[in-house]
Amino acid sequence: MTNELNEKWLRLQQAMQQSGADGCLVASNRNLYYLTGTLFNGYFYLPSEGRPHCFVKRPPMPVVAECHTIRKPEQLPEWLFRLGLPQPRVLMLESAQLTYAEFVRLQRIFHGAQTADASQPLSRLRMIKTPWEIGQMRLSAQRQIELCALIPQCYRKGMTDIDLQIEIEYRMRKLGSLGYFHTCGADLEIFMGSLLAGDNAGTPAPYDFALGGGGLHPSVPLGANGTRLEEGMAVMADMAGNYTAYLSDMTRVYAVGKLPEKARRAHRTALEIEARMEAAARPGAACADLYADALAAARRAGLEDCFMGTRFQSKFTGHGVGLDINEAPVFTPRSQEVLQAGMTFAFEPKFVVAGVGAVGIENTYLVTENGVEKLTEWNEEIVELR
Amino acid sequence: MTNELNEKWLRLQQAMQQSGADGCLVASNRNLYYLTGTLFNGYFYLPSEGRPHCFVKRPPMPVVAECHTIRKPEQLPEWLFRLGLPQPRVLMLESAQLTYAEFVRLQRIFHGAQTADASQPLSRLRMIKTPWEIGQMRLSAQRQIELCALIPQCYRKGMTDIDLQIEIEYRMRKLGSLGYFHTCGADLEIFMGSLLAGDNAGTPAPYDFALGGGGLHPSVPLGANGTRLEEGMAVMADMAGNYTAYLSDMTRVYAVGKLPEKARRAHRTALEIEARMEAAARPGAACADLYADALAAARRAGLEDCFMGTRFQSKFTGHGVGLDINEAPVFTPRSQEVLQAGMTFAFEPKFVVAGVGAVGIENTYLVTENGVEKLTEWNEEIVELR
Numbered sequence: 001m002t003n004e005l006n007e008k009w010l011r012l013q014q015a016m017q018q019s020g021a022d023g024c025l026v027a028s029n030r031n032l033y034y035l036t037g038t039l040f041n042g043y044f045y046l047p048s049e050g051r052p053h054c055f056v057k058r059p060p061m062p063v064v065a066e067c068h069t070i071r072k073p074e075q076l077p078e079w080l081f082r083l084g085l086p087q088p089r090v091l092m093l094e095s096a097q098l099t100y101a102e103f104v105r106l107q108r109i110f111h112g113a114q115t116a117d118a119s120q121p122l123s124r125l126r127m128i129k130t131p132w133e134i135g136q137m138r139l140s141a142q143r144q145i146e147l148c149a150l151i152p153q154c155y156r157k158g159m160t161d162i163d164l165q166i167e168i169e170y171r172m173r174k175l176g177s178l179g180y181f182h183t184c185g186a187d188l189e190i191f192m193g194s195l196l197a198g199d200n201a202g203t204p205a206p207y208d209f210a211l212g213g214g215g216l217h218p219s220v221p222l223g224a225n226g227t228r229l230e231e232g233m234a235v236m237a238d239m240a241g242n243y244t245a246y247l248s249d250m251t252r253v254y255a256v257g258k259l260p261e262k263a264r265r266a267h268r269t270a271l272e273i274e275a276r277m278e279a280a281a282r283p284g285a286a287c288a289d290l291y292a293d294a295l296a297a298a299r300r301a302g303l304e305d306c307f308m309g310t311r312f313q314s315k316f317t318g319h320g321v322g323l324d325i326n327e328a329p330v331f332t333p334r335s336q337e338v339l340q341a342g343m344t345f346a347f348e349p350k351f352v353v354a355g356v357g358a359v360g361i362e363n364t365y366l367v368t369e370n371g372v373e374k375l376t377e378w379n380e381e382i383v384e385l386r
Numbered sequence: 387m388t389n390e391l392n393e394k395w396l397r398l399q400q401a402m403q404q405s406g407a408d409g410c411l412v413a414s415n416r417n418l419y420y421l422t423g424t425l426f427n428g429y430f431y432l433p434s435e436g437r438p439h440c441f442v443k444r445p446p447m448p449v450v451a452e453c454h455t456i457r458k459p460e461q462l463p464e465w466l467f468r469l470g471l472p473q474p475r476v477l478m479l480e481s482a483q484l485t486y487a488e489f490v491r492l493q494r495i496f497h498g499a500q501t502a503d504a505s506q507p508l509s510r511l512r513m514i515k516t517p518w519e520i521g522q523m524r525l526s527a528q529r530q531i532e533l534c535a536l537i538p539q540c541y542r543k544g545m546t547d548i549d550l551q552i553e554i555e556y557r558m559r560k561l562g563s564l565g566y567f568h569t570c571g572a573d574l575e576i577f578m579g580s581l582l583a584g585d586n587a588g589t590p591a592p593y594d595f596a597l598g599g600g601g602l603h604p605s606v607p608l609g610a611n612g613t614r615l616e617e618g619m620a621v622m623a624d625m626a627g628n629y630t631a632y633l634s635d636m637t638r639v640y641a642v643g644k645l646p647e648k649a650r651r652a653h654r655t656a657l658e659i660e661a662r663m664e665a666a667a668r669p670g671a672a673c674a675d676l677y678a679d680a681l682a683a684a685r686r687a688g689l690e691d692c693f694m695g696t697r698f699q700s701k702f703t704g705h706g707v708g709l710d711i712n713e714a715p716v717f718t719p720r721s722q723e724v725l726q727a728g729m730t731f732a733f734e735p736k737f738v739v740a741g742v743g744a745v746g747i748e749n750t751y752l753v754t755e756n757g758v759e760k761l762t763e764w765n766e767e768i769v770e771l772r
Binding site for chain 2: 028033038095098100101102117166178179187191192204206207219221311323
């Protein structure tokens with residue numbers, strides 16, 4: 001673990017030197033965990049050269065770096081002085097994780113310093129996973145595969161989508177799901193995943209997930225809405241792969257009885273789109289091209305109008321995954337990103353078929369030296385519920 | 387619902403006029419729900435006089451105010467112009483909810499305006515609940531009471547704390563728990579509540595909750611940690627009361643067999659502290675005094691060193707509750723708040739007894755004209771598990 005963290009600190013210091021920053025102060029939960037392997041209430045400070053320091057307001061203390069107890073961030077400059085560290089002239093702070101109030105408080109404390117953004121460089125570092133991180137994702141993926149195989153046992157005739165989801169959630173927890181499902185961005189609220197049955201799959205939601213669903217209450221409008229599961233209905237299960245801190249992301253489609261031909265054809269098209277991506281994805285492949293190719297294939301199949309939704313169509317087909325379910329890169333029309341070895345991403349071509357529900361597929365991939373490896377390898381056909 | 391919202395908008399306009407703001411732009415999920423009764427991806431704009439407008443990036447559209455579709459916030463000033471609304475000279479933005487990047491983007495868009503904070507005024511409005519909001523909290527409390535009565539049925543000999551918690555979570559969902567548990571502040575992560583058994587109750591956590599617990603994984607260090615439930619152990623259940631958007635908060639203590647006298651005495655002391663608060667709490671009572679009285683009672687009982695924790699002791703005994711579990715006011719030594727009719731708060735005197743676990747109580751109260759009403763009225767004695 002120490003080597004793992006040393007490597008991350010070194011990469012962050014390289015990013016700091018490139019942007020002319022001589023200090024980086026991190027305070028958000030996920031970035032603290034990324035950089036220390038633990039979670040504490042306080043700050044991680046990395047100078048552009050030398051060792052990091054942790055300033056801890058509240059236990060438990062991290063054991064990986066030198067640790068100092070503080071009551072409030074106003075004590076930080078004096079601590080740097082005491083430790084013989086120079087006051088930063090250019091200080092990186094997390095503009096996309098800290099609230100305005102928190103960020104400005106730190107700016108005032110380090111009033112002699114220019115501030116630069118830490119969120120973007122950290123997001124870019126987090127894109128490329130270490131071997132240990134990939135191992136954690138493999139563990140999550142393994143549990144998620146086990147869950148997908150258990151879902152038919154959760155089904156009983158006459159159930160609603162939420163009844164089924166509750167049974168699935170229960171088995172997730174028994175399999176070791178950590179519960180809390182991490183997303184990047186306070187606005188992206190999701191409980192343990194999304195289960196979409198029938199026409200609810202076409203209901204738009206305010207959140208930037210691939211599909212929506214009306215949800216159980218106007219305060220959390222996402223996913224299952226109480227739809228009774230009926231013959232000929234597709235049930236798409238996109239539940240959290242949060243069995244370690246590193247997530248996997250995987251969607252499979254279940255069906256009550258047999259689905260009509262249009263839905264089966266749309267599902268086959270999704271598998272074709274996935275196969276095309278798998279053939280094209282390798283270091284250097286552009287995320288925007290992989291998106292465009294998916295959209296073109298949906299268009300050729302005459303299914304463009306129900307690709308990634310109907311009343312509202314998401315403008316992405318994949319996204320990075322790691323400590324958060326929505327990391328960089330994103331597979332959008334305008335993405336500037338190209339794949340790099342060590343990236344992990346979810347690819348999720350999905351269609352919403354009126355009167356039936358959502359079909360399609362989602363898997364998590366690791367970018368290797370010459371292609372991609374599927375971490376969530378499991379049956380991709382529609383599984384019948386009976 | 388329309389009257390309810392009209393009333394809220396009017397109160398917000400009064401707060402705006404007091405602070406000299408002529409526009410308020412709200413973008414965070416919880417404040418959007420508070421002000422519109424729905425959730426959308428976009429902005430709620432309230433001028434200091436007249437009707438609000440919703441600017442919606444992503445469906446569903448709210449139905450309660452005039453609605454306009456936008457792609458990005460840069461279109462807002464032109465929309466105001468088109469609608470015949472003056473550009474704000476002092477614009478309130480949510481400094482404690484928006485990230486620095488989001489806040490600064492809006493500041494740049496409205497570069498002619500001074501910015502003022504919307505978070506604090508909205509937090510003060512949200513402290514005082516409307517009759518409809520209180521009704522929603524009563525519904526949540528009713529379900530939470532049902533859950534507390536079901537907990538003994540979840541227990542089986544040989545279980546761990548997490549086994550028991552999973553059974554409880556399953557019943558919560560069956561009772562209608564909405565799942566996602568709302569807290570204010572990105573750093574305050576909690577799944578469906580906290581179950582603390584034995585000495586794990588004394589383990590400090592990084593989060594600002596009343597008690598900690600080691601949790602199942604270093605990335606989410608809170609609550610149950612896999613402790614096997616054994617004879618003479620206290621099990622404190624502080625699970626989410628999220629059966630509507632408005633939360634109730636309630637803790638009860640269960641025991642495997644009989645607890646030793648020190649723990650039973652600490653529990654009685656917590657009930658006495660609660661009774662003292664109930665006798666003193668009314669409009670005008672100071673939250674700091676109610677905190678000090680609780681601490682003094684713990685001290686008289688010789689239990690100060692295990693009040694609100696042991697290795698780390700929380701410096702509050704209660705907190706407002708509503709759309710978030712941690713609202714204003716907070717019962718701390720330095721609080722400046724006094725109770726007002728219509729406030730709802732949780733009061734939670736708790737002790738951690740070495741070798742036994744956590745005992746104590748938590749209930750949710752409504753401040754009435756001349757006292758408080760307990761919304762979570764149910765047996766407060768320690769319930770035996772067998």
